Amino acid sequence: MKSNFLINRRTCLKGIGATLALPLLESMGWAEPDNGKPDKPPVRLGFMYMPHGVIMDQFWPADAQSFLSSPPPALESLRPVLDQCLLMKGISGVAIAPFNGAPHALELSTWLTAMLPDANTRNRINIGISADQIAANYVGGFTSLPSLELATMPQTHKENQEGLNEGYYTHCSFRSATQPVPAEINPRSVLNRLFGKSDRPGHIRQADPLDRQMLDLVIGGAKDLRKKLPQDDQHKLDEYLDSVRAVERRIAAIEFRQKEAALEKAGVSVSKRNASDSPPIEVKIPEGDKRSEYMQVMCDLNVLAFQTDTTRVSTYIGSTPNGVSYPELGFRNEHHSQTHHNNEAEKVRKVAAITAFNIAQFAYMVKKMHGLREGDGTLLDNCIMMWGSGLEDGNIHERKNLPFIIAGKGGGSINTGRFLPDTKGNQGDLLTTLLGCAGVPLDRPIGIATKQITEMTTRS
């Protein structure tokens, strides 16, 4: 089995952080460090989530032939970019027994890990590193942010199902087996984090090299402290060390960009950007509390972060399983309560509307990416954007044909504009394939994966 999935053994990543440390910064930019060929834009990887599944007959295209000409109602918003999209029916989820009583905690926490929480330590977080974080470990060192995690709702919902830690209900990104990654929900602070407090996209805040050196000393002190602590405490301190090193890298990255900017000002061209590239998009933070506007600004931030190569990996939990309503759609029922519809027309209509709404936000994002020039093509050409849900059908918690939409050609590695009605594979296979397309070498398959789904790629 092992040799089947391996994409590239060139690099074998072990452990979190992967110590892609400071020296690499000098090679930051789009070129691969060793090939000397002209700059090729990097592949970016984005994930966007909706819980509770879809109304199947409104989501899946009728057949492969009619996919582009008459897409199903749920995909209407994607119509202008359908040729940039790929749909595969037949991707199954991880079987969730022995957690049958916790379908919604599992649909989210298995989404990017493709594996179950450890049943014997279920009251703590103990699952596996998620696909986005594996990618961040590999490409995160090239950008000032290793990855971007966004969410629409605060991750504070408490619901104890099957004795599982509550964190499983609200997180899908895990930096290590025991370390969930929190997501940002405030667009303004995302903007600040990406570009400093100036609200001017592309403008980077001043970095203080002294802060980096100070952190270095603090890290030294933390290591002393670590030696004196029992093992469990040491694990906690490792998380601390890992996260502070990431901050060091980030400061160094900002320093690097500042140097670059100074050189450009002095007339030395160092930019890896092509003259034909579109200028950074503008992001306006909405005042009201309309969900569509809120989600769109999060999508804008994602586009901007990719466009400016501030990060190459993003995860957006567009909605969580708990008590979310969509008053904008003209009804106030909670999403979950409608998904147990028992084929009642009114509830089915509402679930379909909520699904279409979520896909429309995703469509907003990928259409924007499609409209931005990058190198010889568009930004979307160099992205792999995955939209999906952790259930097939929220009514009966089925997980045989998980709904996924892939948008973007992944730098030419994904064969888009198709619907594959009879794909054989599981969600681990899918993630393994996508990471392969993004050029991330794996030293083992993701979760339950056993193979790559080659019919998705241009190699088949």
Added chain:
Amino acid sequence: MRMLGTFGSGVMTVALLGFAVSLTLPCKAEPADDADFVALQVDARKSFKEVVTPFVDTYCSRCHGQDRQRGGINFAPALKKPGESASSHRWKQAVAMVKSHDMPPDNAPKQPTEEERQKFLDGIGKIKFLSSKDPGAFVIRRLTKVEYGNTLHDLLGVDQKVADDLPDEVFGEGYLNTLSPLQSEQYLAIANEALDRILGPKDGTPTKAQKRLFGQTPGAGADERAAARKVARSLARNAYRRPPTDPELDVLVRVFDLARENKLAYPEALRLMLKAVLVSPQFLFITPAMEAESGRSIVPLDDHQLASRLSYLLWATMPDAELSTLADRGKLHEPAVLRAQVKRLLEDPRSRALFDGFGAQWLGLGSLEGKTFDTAKFPQMTGAMRSAMYDEARLFFESIVRENRSVVSLVDCDYTFLNGTLAELYGLDKKVTGPRWRKVKLTDANRGGILGMPGILAVTSFPDRTSPVKRGVWVLEQVLGEHVPPPPPNVPALEKQDKQTVENLTLRQRTELHVKDPTCANCHKVLDPIGFGLENFDAIGRWRDQDDAGGAIDAAGELLGGKRFASPKELKTIIAARTDDLARNVTEKLLAYALCRQLEGYDEIVVDNLMETIAKDGYRMQTLITEIVKSYPFTHRRIQEQQIASSHEK
């Protein structure tokens, strides 16, 4: 027990003896206690062998034994190590399923008799005695967002809001205690922001905070490194909430040196040093003051760690001067001192943190602010109304704690707190007007206590109507501490009945359809009646005699065990009479909150012991809180290596 008595000072021994005495009631001397406990263990082992194991073999193993694991459930590991915490969830599941007759399934070849079922349940009830004495791990804990903001405020005098950008998180039980690059980056940004606010611009005149934190700038010729070290010692003592070690001070002085080498002036160099303090793990985490003696697997918390644990539990902020002094003097762990400090902390207004952290989460009010309501139907649900609902519950909870009332008063009480906004929902808007909050004596016995409180009735409703099911689950789980199993994954349709007929039924009649379906009946016959009993309160907690369609409300019902009621008032009386369940539930929930983890294994014995002391004192809230603070798992920690399934480690 005896092993623990050898720890630390003689004072500690007394403290532990105090605990030993509370372990079992009639005995006075420690050896007898041990003998009693040993007897209980022997009995538990016997019934496990003679009752539990044969029951599992006969009725469960066909699907859940050896290599079989229908539904992912296999009893083999739990049978091998019944007392381990990993097994406790399995037993809890078994109890729920066997009790509700969901297992063995109807098509099983053999069904246990009622007597067999009961014996099995009793046998499982004794498994706790097979757990070894274990306080659980107390891994160095990161301050929560709220604690971090409050601590910055107490330390530097900045507004707590400086921490607002940090991600919101669950605290107490279910607290994740992890740290991501995002948070670390924010800690640095927040430290910069906070220092900018309190220290003022470079080269400006020193601010008050600056003088307080940094002291005088040493004159020409003075040893500025020595001066910086002195400042470092005082900053770190407060920020680390314990005396810093010499190597820790060395690091801070090196930061000072770094700044000076880069030509920063003395005050600027101290600023960088303070920034280093604020991003150090000793500040961000609660860390022990002393290295644990090697070879020990369980140690008592040192007094500084205990001071922090206590202060963050009741105040959500760092220990104040009095707690710190007691810790410095090594006095805090003495039971009398600890008791007095709990009382002092609870009487301080800062103890509202206990409601904001624990109470609101327990009652489910955390979701009130963001909950969607049908605004056409309930235009009253403004932001002001939501916060009034929250404040009513807070003031009520605080009054029960500060006045040291019985935990029963939480359910059954004849007063509440109202302002003009909220009085509208009570129909008391003529009597109570304006924004001022006041204690109001209630004459309507349907109100008073959490069951008749608008905020709680609202969070347990749908956006547009009440939900007897949600309310029933809430009362069972949150008030009485029972475990309601989730509905089966493939819920059969209630709507299989003729649609027209269903639509003509009242909400109550529709809900009652549950009980006609055998899959649903086991649970719904218990929880639905409770919800019916509260049907006189609409989805935002107003009294009503008629439902939305104009039909009369039928709030009558019968609980398992035959207790009948006809109104919210009578339901309340029945629930309040279950004093032990109520008190045990609050104790368990608060202990889990205090320990930041789920309860398991040996904790059950700890709670048993706490319940005896608490019951003897009339279930008073302050006693309950004090006993939790004095309890074994709160004052001790296990430091041996944890075994985490290696297949999951990457």
